Amino acid sequence: AQSVTQLGSHVSVSEGALVLLRCNYSSSVPPYLFWYVQYPNQGLQLLLKYTSAATLVKGINGFEAEFKKSETSFHLTKPSAHMSDAAEYFCAVRNKNDMRFGAGTRLTVKP
């Protein structure tokens, strides 16, 4: 069985500050890993995905994530937060056709 743990249900940063959202996974096989973003009253949009091609993955809107096998982590970062980044972020792990999500981290950006 596979699972995802997102540390911190709520993260608050100032505009322009570094964003770091944490994700740790558990998987019996090399996983595919994803970060999705959800804006209020909308569905989930893909930010980026790891599929073993490169450990540092760049996504949309300036986000990136690094796969660290030794730490079973896939943390999401952005060097400088923007007000428009305020949303809910979900980490997910996929093994074949089984995709499981973390509980999510709500990002607040203060002016």
Add this chain to the structure above:
Amino acid sequence: GAGVSQTPSNKVTEKGKYVELRCDPISGHTALYWYRQSLGQGPEFLIYFQGTGAADDSGLPNDRFFAVRPEGSVSTLKIQRTERGDSAVYLCASSSGTSGGELFFGEGSRLTVL
């Protein structure tokens, strides 16, 4: 269509009633998923279809929940004898079926059971 379409976007019903939620996936996507998202939670897996068959229905909470995909495209999630605890956003997603591919989500159907 261009994306995953879900109807209705909002459904309010009374306890004990029957509800159907519809999902129209991206054209050509063979894999279709249903998730349930409660307030403040991540999406919870319900059922996965590959083509017309339910390849994994282990996430359905009980026998009041049922889903079909008769022609391998549109899917309907059916909930019988609704309970207040069924209130949530029901998300549908589709995928091309390639290993490691992302899921494309609809905007969800918000179900409120009074």
